[in-house]
Amino acid sequence: MITVFGSINIDLVCRTAHLPRPGETVPGSDYELIPGGKGANQALAARRAGASVRMVGAVGGDDMAAIALAELERDGVDLGALVRRGPTTGMAVITVDSHAENTIVLSPGANARLKASDLDAVRPGAGDTLLLQMEVPFAESLAAARAARAAGARVLLSIAPFLPIEREALAEADIILVNETEAADLARHLGLPVGASGAETVATLSEALGRSVIATLGSEGAVAASEGATIAVPALEVVPVDTTGAGDTFAGVLAALLDQGESLETALQFAAAAGSLSCTKAGAQPSFPRRAAIEEALAGAPSFP
């Protein structure tokens, strides 16, 4: 069973030819309200990859909450431990340009009110997985990680969006997930050299921290460094429409495959393929593939055995 302790947002998405510069106003498409939030996204991606998933998060007392939870409910994510706190649900104001690049402004709303104690009644134990990101108060995530590890659960920490986390806190994660930029930021923060490639940087981080470190590399796929070995997997060749949520797809699918007992290499292949597929459709959650679609894409990809 995977427990996601993290954010739930509404994504207010507007498409535009180019992203506005400071002080500039640009014409946009009709806006859309799409369920999002890194926590909810990762929960849904894991569920669609076939895992049993519980979401522990907070929504507000507004009408946005129902929209934010719709996809999780439809796909059967366990929402029994969800809490309602404060007036507003988290909202991400997202602009996407014609090259599928985006900018995100995040209003945390109820996410800022999530507590580690919200996990008490449903704490993950031996054989379970706890999946964390950086959109709820980090002190609460850290307390959740400590409790889960003490109970024998595996902890995956996605350092997105990046915050400078101290070494002792990183030791509470079994697997650290970053993108290439976050990997470099983390290395600099820890006083470690940034490698000439993402693979070098994750190897340095993994050795220094004594933890598995995995980086997504966009169209280059993903790389993992674990116990002195490095595994690289390719992305699928796709024409990207919207990259929002691709990293969350990767994290959720990786967690699902590992939770199901698959090897790190297999989990990486599935996660990288799922991340690629999610870039081919607009929006975060509506773009997340189901397991059958991931398997089909992997079977048809020339670079996969």
Ligand code: RIB
């Ligand atoms: O990673 C994508 C997510 O980041 C969006 O769904 C948005 O809610 C922001 O939190």
